Amino acid sequence: MLVFGEPYQASxxxxxVTVSRKGWDQRPERPIGIYTIRADGTTWTPAVDASRHALIGVCTGFAAAVIGxxxxxxxxPWPELTERVMAGARRR
Structure with a gap:
């Protein structure tokens, strides 16, 4: 459920107008974004959770390192230098 805050007159x-999402089971509200209302129109600016983006980046890097x-x-990636392979290379 969306919760709209009190309108704030900036100038x-x-x-x-702030917008947040009400949490379930006693979870706190999470900010969703803000509406900016002007004489020429209304714009929506979403709230970005930078820590979530950073966590996704770190997990992606960790997975790439493990797979590599x-x-x-x-x-x-280096050539195989076992005794059997080296003996075969001398015969050629």
Whole structure:
């Protein structure tokens, strides 16, 4: 359920109304964004949770590092230098 805050008169021609979402089961309200009302029209500005974006970036980087490490451990990118392979290379 959306909860609209009290209108705030920022200047002579600008009014700001905050919008939040009511939480369930005693959770606090979360900000959703603000409406900016002017004489020439109304604009919506969403509230951005930067910490959530940062968490997604960190998790993506961690997953890429794990996948890359597993690929290198399974089959290293350097040539195989075992005794059997080196003996075969001498015969050629």
């Amino acid at each position: 002579d021609d600008i009014t700001i 490490s597993l690929a290198v451990l399974r089959r290293p």
